[in-house]
Amino acid sequence: MSDSETKATLDVIRRFNEAFNRHDVDGVMALMTADCVFENTQSPPDGERFVGAAAVRAFWKRFFESTPGARFETEEAFATGDRAVVRWVFHWDNAGGHVRGVDVMRVRDGKVAEKLAYVKG
Numbered sequence: 001m002s003d004s005e006t007k008a009t010l011d012v013i014r015r016f017n018e019a020f021n022r023h024d025v026d027g028v029m030a031l032m033t034a035d036c037v038f039e040n041t042q043s044p045p046d047g048e049r050f051v052g053a054a055a056v057r058a059f060w061k062r063f064f065e066s067t068p069g070a071r072f073e074t075e076e077a078f079a080t081g082d083r084a085v086v087r088w089v090f091h092w093d094n095a096g097g098h099v100r101g102v103d104v105m106r107v108r109d110g111k112v113a114e115k116l117a118y119v120k121g
Contacts, residue, residue, distance in 0.1 A: 002081075005081050006081060010078075012031060013105060016028065016031045023064040025057060032111055033108055034052070034053050035051070035052060036056050037050070037051050037113070037116075038056045038114075038115045041119040072088045072090055082106055082108060083106055084103075084106075085102060085104055086102065086105065088102065088103065099121070101117060101119035103116065
């Protein structure tokens with residue numbers, strides 16, 4: 001693992017989160033691999049798993065349409081090599097509705113290959 005790989009991973013994660021907070025499905029998907037994997041936090045105990053760009057894109061589209069106030073606030077992000085962990089607060093409205101959680105992510109060739117999400121409580 002090199003410092004440059006770690007820095008590149010953190011840069012991809014930063015750009016991914018920026019696109020996410022813009023609700024920019026095309027921008028998010030431009031930063032995900034064709035064979036990406038996303039594990040949602042719902043429904044317990046394991047969450048729902050989406051495999052491949054088409055399935056993940058469809059999820060993001062539904063998510064942003066159903067949650068127009070969706071915003072993630074990064075509390076901490078760190079990486080080593082191609083792996084990253086992002087500790088976040090998800091705000092779904094402006095009335096204080098939120099939950100805290102963490103993403104475990106893997107970056108490959110400058111794109112997110114895995115986004116595994118977990119929440120508190």
